[in-house]
Amino acid sequence: xxxxxxGVMPAARAATGPATHVRIGPHQAFVGLVNGSTGxxxxxxINMQCFGPVTPGExxxxxxxxxxxxxxxxxxxxxxxxxGDNATQISVFFGAPPPGxxxxxxxxxxxxxxxxxxxxxxLLLPCSGSGNVTFxxxxxxxxxxxxxxxxxxxxxxx
Numbered sequence: 001x002x003x004x005x006x007g008v009m010p011a012a013r014a015a016t017g018p019a020t021h022v023r024i025g026p027h028q029a030f031v032g033l034v035n036g037s038t039g040x041x042x043x044x045x046i047n048m049q050c051f052g053p054v055t056p057g058e059x060x061x062x063x064x065x066x067x068x069x070x071x072x073x074x075x076x077x078x079x080x081x082x083x084g085d086n087a088t089q090i091s092v093f094f095g096a097p098p099p100g101x102x103x104x105x106x107x108x109x110x111x112x113x114x115x116x117x118x119x120x121x122x123l124l125l126p127c128s129g130s131g132n133v134t135f136x137x138x139x140x141x142x143x144x145x146x147x148x149x150x151x152x153x154x155x156x157x158x
Contacts, residue, residue, distance in 0.1 A: 021112050021113065021114050021115060022072065022112060022113050022114070023088075023111060023112055024070070024083060024087065024088055024089055024090055024110060024111055024112060024113060024137075025083065025087070025088060026083055026084065026085055026086055026087060026088075027082070027083060027084070027085070027144075028072060028082070028083045028087075029072065029073050029080040029081070029082055030070055030071065030072055030073070030080060030081045030082070030083065030090065030113070030135070030137070030148060031070070031071055031072075031073055031080055031081065031135075031148055032068070032069070032070055032081070032090075032092065032133065032134075032135030032148045032149075032150050033067075033068065033069040033070075033071060033150070034046065034066075034067075034068060034119075034133050034150045034152055035066050035067055036067065036069075037150070038150060039149075039150035039151040039152065040079075040151075043130060043150075043151040043152050043153040044133075044150055044151070044152045044153070045152070045153050045154075045155050046062055046066060046119065046125065046133075046152050046153070046154050046155070047062065047063040047066065047155050047157065048060045048061070048062060048063065048125065048126075048127050048128075048154050048155060048156050048157070049061045049062070049063055049157065050127030050128070050156035050157065051156065051157050051158075052156075052158075054127040054128045054156040057126075058126070058127040058128070058156075059124045059125065059126060059127060060124070060125065060126075060127045060156070061121055061122065061123065061124065061125070062119045062120075062121060062123055062125060063157070064118070064121050065118065066118065066119040067116050067117065067118060067119065068092055068108050068116070068117050068118075068119055068133070069110075069114070069115065069116045069117070070090050070110045070113055070114075070115075070135060071113055071114060072113050080146075080148065081135060081137065081146050081147055081148030082137070082144065082145055082146040083137040083145060084137055084140065084141040084142075084144035084145025084146070085141040085144045085145070086139050086140075086141040086145075087137035087138055087139060087140070087141065087145055088111065088138075089109050089110060089111050089137075089138050090109070090110045090135050090136065090137050090138065091107075091108070091109045091110075091135075091136050091138050092107055092108040092109070092110075092133060092134070092135055092136075093107070093133070093134045093136060094107060094123060094125060094131070094133055095131055095132065095134070096132070096134065097134050097136050097147070107119075107120050107123060108120065109138075125154060126154045127154060127156040128154055128155065128156050129153075129154055130151065130152065130153050130154070131151075131152050131154065132149045132150065132151055132152065133149070133150045133152055134147050134148070134149045134150075135147060135148045135149070135150070
């Protein structure tokens with residue numbers, strides 16, 4: 001599992017440990033997971049409800065049952081996000097966060113670590129290609145807060 005290789009406690013699978021359902025608060029390191037992966041060393045895959053040959057620019061909806069999660073790493077490193085001085089939640093954006101993300105909610109918002117949530121089926125995303133899923137601590141408090149991006153590969157179904 002990619003998360004385990006990066007020193008991330010797989011909180012959703014752990015019966016005990018500091019990352020299981022702890023409230024998100026200031027000055028905490030975190031990572032985001034898409035379908036259980038931090039996107040390292042290879043991008044996480046988001047399967048799309050796009051069937052047959054996919055044309056460039058085609059959009060579709062994610063296959064149901066795929067997941068998002070925010071976890072606390074078991075060690076600190078520069079590659080992790082940080083909640084900074086004020087954050088009490090982490091919102092997830094598919095692509096770059098919109099300007100003013102500090103006042104807007106993402107498609108999915110977390111207030112606790114180790115809670116697994118589904119990728120919303122209503123999202124309209126590319127049928128193929130690559131992108132990023134960005135986990136943003138809110139409210140932002142630059143320069144102490146830092147987002148975490150998971151590189152993803154969108155995959156249409158054969």
